Each structure stands twice: as structure tokens, then as C-alpha cells.
Amino acid sequence: MPGIYIHIPFCKSRCDYCAFYSTVSADEVRHSYVQRLCEEIRERKDFFGSPDVSSVYLGGGTPSRLSIEEIRMIFDALCHCFHIMSDAEITMEVNPDDITQEYATALREFPINRISMGVQSFNDKLLCAIHRRHSGMEAVKSYNILRESGFGNISIDLIYALPRQSLPLWENDLDFAVSLHPEHISAYALSFEEGTPLYKKLQKGDIKEPEEELYINMYGMLVEKLKIAGYEHYEISNFSLPGKRARHNSSYWTGEKYLGLGAGAHSFNGVSRRINFQDVIKYIESEDVPCETEILTSANKYDEMVMTRLRTCEGINLEDVKRQFGDEAESFLMRSAKSYMESGKLETVSTPGGMFLKLTENGVFVSDEIISDLMNPD
Known part of the structure; x- marks a missing residue:
């Protein structure tokens, strides 16, 4: 919601x-x-x-x-x-x-x-x-x-x-x-x-x-x-x-839509992100709120999923990756995760909701490095 x-x-x-x-x-x-x-x-x-x-x-x-x-x-x-x-x-x-x-x-x-x-x-x-x-x-x-x-x-x-x-x-x-x-x-x-x-x-x-x-x-x-x-x-x-x-x-963190209001606020409608400019006076005086819109590519959305969901205790639902981005994206994700899984920093966990890739307790300490390495190289 x-x-x-x-x-x-x-x-x-x-x-x-x-x-x-x-x-x-x-x-x-x-x-x-x-x-x-x-x-x-x-x-x-x-x-x-x-x-x-x-x-x-x-x-x-x-x-x-x-x-x-x-x-x-x-x-x-x-x-x-x-x-x-x-x-x-x-x-x-x-x-x-x-x-x-x-x-x-x-x-x-x-x-x-x-x-x-x-x-x-x-x-x-x-x-x-x-x-x-x-x-x-x-x-x-x-x-x-x-x-x-x-x-x-x-x-x-x-x-x-x-x-x-x-x-x-x-x-x-x-x-x-x-x-x-x-x-x-x-x-x-x-x-x-x-x-x-x-x-x-x-x-x-x-x-x-x-x-x-x-x-x-x-x-x-x-x-x-x-x-x-x-x-x-x-x-x-x-x-x-x-x-x-x-x-x-x-x-x-789960990709829901949100409306951002006010100077500097961000909005996301599932397709694009709108960013209101960071200027209070222009915000007050302009007839139309000064802003810019960024259309998100599939690669952008993949990176956002990795960046946000891997921060959570549940991690990334691999079925979500496959459904939204295809088999190739899931394969890339798991290849990129392999070395971290072998070193005990990432793990896969089977739940009633599907198979999840998540940080281990040791992985949390180097989460920024892991997230960066799992992102789309393009």
C-alpha cells in the first residue's frame, strides 16, 4: 500500500x-x-x-x-x-x-x-x-x-x-x-x-x-x-x-510506490522517480513545483532491489529477481554472490515465501562492498 x-x-x-x-x-x-x-x-x-x-x-x-x-x-x-x-x-x-x-x-x-x-x-x-x-x-x-x-x-x-x-x-x-x-x-x-x-x-x-x-x-x-x-x-x-x-x-526497501511532497522530496510511481528541487524560495514562488523526472531502466530497478532488499533481514527473494528481470539477472546475481557465500558473508535461506539471498551476521559488517559487487556492472 x-x-x-x-x-x-x-x-x-x-x-x-x-x-x-x-x-x-x-x-x-x-x-x-x-x-x-x-x-x-x-x-x-x-x-x-x-x-x-x-x-x-x-x-x-x-x-x-x-x-x-x-x-x-x-x-x-x-x-x-x-x-x-x-x-x-x-x-x-x-x-x-x-x-x-x-x-x-x-x-x-x-x-x-x-x-x-x-x-x-x-x-x-x-x-x-x-x-x-x-x-x-x-x-x-x-x-x-x-x-x-x-x-x-x-x-x-x-x-x-x-x-x-x-x-x-x-x-x-x-x-x-x-x-x-x-x-x-x-x-x-x-x-x-x-x-x-x-x-x-x-x-x-x-x-x-x-x-x-x-x-x-x-x-x-x-x-x-x-x-x-x-x-x-x-x-x-x-x-x-x-x-x-x-x-x-x-x-x-520493498519497492512500494510513494509520493514525496515539498522542496527536496522524492516520489516513485513504479516507473520513474520525480525529485523536487532543493530550493524553498523557488518552491514557494513557482506556479509549477520545480522538479526533474528520471525514467528508471531495468538495470536501475535491479540495482535498487539489490541495494534496498539486501539491507533487510529477509534479503532478496530470488523468485522476484527472476520474475522482474529474467533468468539471466538471477544467474548474474548468484554468480556475483558466489565468493561471498563461500566466505560466509552471504547465504541462501528457504522460506514459505521462496528462496532468499541474505547477508549473514559477518556479511553485515561489509555490506556496502557486497551490495556494490552484486549490482549491474553497466
């Missing part, structure tokens, strides 16, 4: 590591943006052919920078143009320092039933080093406010291999996160994206990239601790309690 992603590209300040499209703008710009966003919702209401939607995700940027009235405008437009299923997953990303009791209570007016909170770390020195606005205790306070306000499905984001973060400090973050009992935890290795302040510090020698061994040890600790705590490791960077997988994000 298709989902809708809504990009809110506004932040109070920029984090040093962030490469997602966002801007620091005045309230008037943000309000004009929301008005134009509601127009785009109406303009693209026929995108799926059917009005039924099973997930909505407000991401950013920082959606919790929106006022309650701006959120109301967005949901009024969505509910007028689409049929949001009664069991739909509706997620909103929030920053801890935006959450007050008043704001959390007001959010309950809307059909939002899942919160994704960007904690990143509970260590104040590490948070300060990456220019996060909140403290560790503020994150805990905000989490408790959301719980007390009735949100029963909360995800928290963590980052590991931060500058000057040791293995014991990472263990402290994991123990603290588990003690809160969130339904979902996403944990990502810090990446140095070109153009970010963090990348510039790296180039200047102000900070050093952690040794590969530390990345591996931190990831191993993450997997082990969350497994013991009862979390399902269902995607390389994502862990959930039973029945609490992120349904919206899972649809990306």
Missing part, C-alpha cells in the same frame, strides 16, 4: 554532520512554504490512481518547528485529498528541545500515531561536538512528555563513531536508550558528507575519522545489546520490538 512523505526543510540551527536539505528561515517563510505544500498536495492527489494511503511520514529538517496551526493545515489538506487508512502509520520527526507538554498535547489532536525523535546521544559533550541543540536530560524529559501525552509508538535515532566517542561512551548511550523502552531504535554510523561543517573539520585535521575496528566493535555491541533487550534487527540500521517495524520506511 502506498505512502506519502512530506519534507519540512526548516531547522532552528544546522547540525554539523547533516547533509539533508534544510534551511534556517523566518516564520513567514515557513508559513508560506506550508501554504504552497498544501497546494502541492491538492495538485498531486491523483498520483496513485487510488486515494488510499497506508502511511504518512513528516520528515526534515525538523517538522517539530511547525506550529500547531501549520500542522493542522497539512492534515486538513491530506485528509481532503487522500483516504488515510484507519490503521495507517503516521510518523512525525521531532527534536527534543521543541517538545513541551503543551505542544505534545496539541499533537494528539492529529492522527499522528508514531514519533521519531532525533536523540543521537545522551552525552552532552558529544552532542555539543556535533552542534545539537538539546542535552541528554532534555531528550529524556521530552521522551517522557511524549509518553505521558499518550504516544505509544516512539522511535529514537542514535549515531555512533562520533568524534571522541569511545566504546564505553557508546555502551552508555545504548544502555540509556534501552532503559527508556522505545518501540524502535535507528542507529547510524557517523558519515562525513562533503560540504558539511563536520567534513570541513575532518579536512582541516581538527578531528579524525575513527579506526575501522572501532566502527565494527560499536556496531557489534549495538546488535548484541539490542538483541538481548528483545529488539528485532530487521534492517541494517533499524531495530524494533515485535510488531513495531517502521512500516513507511519498510515500503522503500
Whole structure:
């Protein structure tokens, strides 16, 4: 069932590591943006052919920078143009320092039933080093406010291999996160994206990239601790309690159609990908949303299947490969996988749903290399 992603590209300040499209703008710009966003919702209401939607995700940027009235405008437009299923997953990303009791209570007016909170770390020195606005205790306070306000499905984001973060400090973050009992935890290795302040510090020698061994040890600790705590490791960077997988994000990994709204948002209709340009002012002022469309070739779709599905705990359904791309593609995939299967990094597993090619526990540590080698050489 298709989902809708809504990009809110506004932040109070920029984090040093962030490469997602966002801007620091005045309230008037943000309000004009929301008005134009509601127009785009109406303009693209026929995108799926059917009005039924099973997930909505407000991401950013920082959606919790929106006022309650701006959120109301967005949901009024969505509910007028689409049929949001009664069991739909509706997620909103929030920053801890935006959450007050008043704001959390007001959010309950809307059909939002899942919160994704960007904690990143509970260590104040590490948070300060990456220019996060909140403290560790503020994150805990905000989490408790959301719980007390009735949100029963909360995800928290963590980052590991931060500058000057040791293995014991990472263990402290994991123990603290588990003690809160969130339904979902996403944990990502810090990446140095070109153009970010963090990348510039790296180039200047102000900070050093952690040794590969530390990345591996931190990831191993993450997997082990969350497994013991009862979390399902269902995607390389994502862990959930039973029945609490992120349904919206899972649809990306399984090739579902999705509509992306707002500046910088991507859409996929099964044939092509549309990319709205990353320019808030042009987005607001243009009669037609500035965008470009990429028609996906069979090779593009094959590569996307490999890249997304191999990240999941289920892996790649070989029957899907054969059905969508033919016998030759399946043969190429298995030839490319042979050396990794022999070294214990890939395996095939027979299930009631078919034969799957998946990463082993050892393969997860070198997943980027494996995925690259399994892609179409053209």
C-alpha cells in the first residue's frame, strides 16, 4: 500500500554532520512554504490512481518547528485529498528541545500515531561536538512528555563513531536508550558528507575519522545489546520490538510506490522517480513545483532491489529477481554472490515465501562492498 512523505526543510540551527536539505528561515517563510505544500498536495492527489494511503511520514529538517496551526493545515489538506487508512502509520520527526507538554498535547489532536525523535546521544559533550541543540536530560524529559501525552509508538535515532566517542561512551548511550523502552531504535554510523561543517573539520585535521575496528566493535555491541533487550534487527540500521517495524520506511526497501511532497522530496510511481528541487524560495514562488523526472531502466530497478532488499533481514527473494528481470539477472546475481557465500558473508535461506539471498551476521559488517559487487556492472 502506498505512502506519502512530506519534507519540512526548516531547522532552528544546522547540525554539523547533516547533509539533508534544510534551511534556517523566518516564520513567514515557513508559513508560506506550508501554504504552497498544501497546494502541492491538492495538485498531486491523483498520483496513485487510488486515494488510499497506508502511511504518512513528516520528515526534515525538523517538522517539530511547525506550529500547531501549520500542522493542522497539512492534515486538513491530506485528509481532503487522500483516504488515510484507519490503521495507517503516521510518523512525525521531532527534536527534543521543541517538545513541551503543551505542544505534545496539541499533537494528539492529529492522527499522528508514531514519533521519531532525533536523540543521537545522551552525552552532552558529544552532542555539543556535533552542534545539537538539546542535552541528554532534555531528550529524556521530552521522551517522557511524549509518553505521558499518550504516544505509544516512539522511535529514537542514535549515531555512533562520533568524534571522541569511545566504546564505553557508546555502551552508555545504548544502555540509556534501552532503559527508556522505545518501540524502535535507528542507529547510524557517523558519515562525513562533503560540504558539511563536520567534513570541513575532518579536512582541516581538527578531528579524525575513527579506526575501522572501532566502527565494527560499536556496531557489534549495538546488535548484541539490542538483541538481548528483545529488539528485532530487521534492517541494517533499524531495530524494533515485535510488531513495531517502521512500516513507511519498510515500503522503500520493498519497492512500494510513494509520493514525496515539498522542496527536496522524492516520489516513485513504479516507473520513474520525480525529485523536487532543493530550493524553498523557488518552491514557494513557482506556479509549477520545480522538479526533474528520471525514467528508471531495468538495470536501475535491479540495482535498487539489490541495494534496498539486501539491507533487510529477509534479503532478496530470488523468485522476484527472476520474475522482474529474467533468468539471466538471477544467474548474474548468484554468480556475483558466489565468493561471498563461500566466505560466509552471504547465504541462501528457504522460506514459505521462496528462496532468499541474505547477508549473514559477518556479511553485515561489509555490506556496502557486497551490495556494490552484486549490482549491474553497466
